[in-house]
Amino acid sequence: MQHTTREWQQLDASHHLHPFTDFQALNKKGSRIITKAEGVYLEDSDGRRILDGMAGLWCVNMGYGRQELVDAATKQMQQLPYYNLFFQTSHPPAAELATLLAEITPAHLNHVFFTGSGSECNDTVLRMVRHYWASKGQPDKQVIISRHNAYHGSTVAGASLGGMKGMHAQGGLPIPGIVHIDQPYHFGEGQGMSAHDFGLERAQQLEQKILELGVDKVAAFIGEPIQGAGGVIIPPASYWPEIQRICDKYGILLIADEVICGFGRTGHWFASEGFGIKPDLMCLAKGITSGYLPMGAVMVGDRVAKVLVEEGGEFNHGFTYSGHPVACAVAIANIKLMQSESIVKRIHDNIGPYLQRRWSELADHPLVGETRGKGLVAALEIVQDKQTKRRFPAELQAGMTCREFCFNNGLVMRAVGDTMIISPPLVITEEQVDELVKLARISLDLTAAKLQ
Numbered sequence: 001m002q003h004t005t006r007e008w009q010q011l012d013a014s015h016h017l018h019p020f021t022d023f024q025a026l027n028k029k030g031s032r033i034i035t036k037a038e039g040v041y042l043e044d045s046d047g048r049r050i051l052d053g054m055a056g057l058w059c060v061n062m063g064y065g066r067q068e069l070v071d072a073a074t075k076q077m078q079q080l081p082y083y084n085l086f087f088q089t090s091h092p093p094a095a096e097l098a099t100l101l102a103e104i105t106p107a108h109l110n111h112v113f114f115t116g117s118g119s120e121c122n123d124t125v126l127r128m129v130r131h132y133w134a135s136k137g138q139p140d141k142q143v144i145i146s147r148h149n150a151y152h153g154s155t156v157a158g159a160s161l162g163g164m165k166g167m168h169a170q171g172g173l174p175i176p177g178i179v180h181i182d183q184p185y186h187f188g189e190g191q192g193m194s195a196h197d198f199g200l201e202r203a204q205q206l207e208q209k210i211l212e213l214g215v216d217k218v219a220a221f222i223g224e225p226i227q228g229a230g231g232v233i234i235p236p237a238s239y240w241p242e243i244q245r246i247c248d249k250y251g252i253l254l255i256a257d258e259v260i261c262g263f264g265r266t267g268h269w270f271a272s273e274g275f276g277i278k279p280d281l282m283c284l285a286k287g288i289t290s291g292y293l294p295m296g297a298v299m300v301g302d303r304v305a306k307v308l309v310e311e312g313g314e315f316n317h318g319f320t321y322s323g324h325p326v327a328c329a330v331a332i333a334n335i336k337l338m339q340s341e342s343i344v345k346r347i348h349d350n351i352g353p354y355l356q357r358r359w360s361e362l363a364d365h366p367l368v369g370e371t372r373g374k375g376l377v378a379a380l381e382i383v384q385d386k387q388t389k390r391r392f393p394a395e396l397q398a399g400m401t402c403r404e405f406c407f408n409n410g411l412v413m414r415a416v417g418d419t420m421i422i423s424p425p426l427v428i429t430e431e432q433v434d435e436l437v438k439l440a441r442i443s444l445d446l447t448a449a450k451l452q
């Protein structure tokens, strides 16, 4: 079907309820219509080229237009487009991908439960950790501790595990048995403490919460190694070792939600490795297929797998599309492509440090209170007063203003309040990083001119 932009917008507004969108506001304005993409660039329905600084939704890691992934999907669709994994059945792509994931993830993560998305991973871990403790004869260990401003997806369990106020406000969330402690957001909440002390203080809230609830009630702690949707919040170096120490001390399970951080984003195959975390369960999605098909996977450590296998009986859980053969085939091809292009080493040694160096140059901009990042994920904080780091009044919507200027100038950069974040495809080149930083600076200049 060929339509003009206006026609597409009208069709869209008449029939489509978008995720995370104010329907009324969108219908007034009209959607952006993205029609094609290649490498790190999108093209919209007016033929404008836009650098995708967010890799879609943090997922198109190997870039758009990878023929290897298209071929893998086509071949698998011809051979076996669908079969399920329920009731003692399997298929070669699921068995092969499970083996490959056990190889590339940390050594003690040797089992995998497939899902269709990151949210489904977190629904799965909620049920799995409770089933684990019940199987060990401790059914009262039900509570999962998470953080305010965490993002763990949009299903009922995912949104409950997450700590987004706006999500909790709709539909009576969180569900019982999930509690939240404060996040390790030093720029926003550090209040003059050193990063080191602040990291320890925030981690020690976990210990206080375990003692308050009673260790016999607590099943697990869940966290994103770097909070993505919360604003690319990189915890101080003191944070994760202290969390690990507390989980070990009380024997509670540690769940790393690596839906964004996994598959090379931080310069390690998995961010847990870089932060020295040894998770019992690890959630993967997005980059597993570079977003070409929906897929998620919960990696299960030996400690949990042993109990589930030997004592758990039937696990009454699963999805029609758990381990969809075409998604598995694309994930296998995607991981092999990452390996053949040494993409993780490239991020760790070359393009990651290059992006961080160029990105940190934006710290001299009058509107920027802080820049931070790791590997190929980064953030900057827009402030009204650089010295005191005071924010603009909320009604000025500084972040949204900057985001609009970015888009109109050919860059997708996301705004979380007044925090601007990027997470470009892992295949971005130095020249494209230069372009990204240049467009970000232009957009900050335009934002400053409008707001000041």
Ligand code: PLP
Pocket (backbone or CB within 6 Å): 057, 117, 118, 119, 120, 122, 151, 152, 153, 154, 158, 224, 228, 229, 257, 258, 259, 260, 285, 286
């Ligand atoms: N966990 C994290 C850390 C995420 O960032 C996301 C999505 O952004 C999810 C879970 C949910 O994944 P999905 O949208 O595939 O359900």
